[in-house]
Amino acid sequence: MDDNRLATYIPSYGDRIATRRFCSEYQRKGERDAQRQRLLQNLRRKMGIDKVPEEPDQEQSEATHTHPKAYLKNKLAVRKTRRVELGRIHEGKQQRKKNGGGTRRVDSQK
Structure with missing residues (x-):
């Protein structure tokens, strides 16, 4: 137009x-x-x-x-565990591992 x-x-x-x-x-x-x-x-x-x-x-x-x-699905590639990060704050400070690092990581079953 x-x-x-x-x-x-x-x-x-x-x-x-x-x-x-x-x-x-x-x-x-x-x-x-x-x-x-x-x-x-x-x-x-x-x-x-x-x-x-x-x-x-x-x-x-x-x-x-x-x-x-x-x-x-590729059953061999599937992980059987799940990694969970646990963070804890005590008296306003973050609790860490003994050798430094970040929050604690725990492996748990799915």
Whole structure:
């Protein structure tokens, strides 16, 4: 829409400039969102976690479908203990370890 035609709806020149800038940014944002969605869909397809099943007319190599649909947790990497820091203030001073350092750390079972 040209400036003369837009002036009939928005009389102030500054408001017209702001409106054009807003519209152009909104349009660019839509293009970026579409590109982002395409990239995410491509990544999901390669990882094998499609939300929407692929159509049979697309010819893809079988190598991309070797990944399981849901990854299991690595049970060997999960820690069995939790480290808790205990701090104590006695008469307005923080109690520390004998050799300095910070608060005391205690390992406890999860």
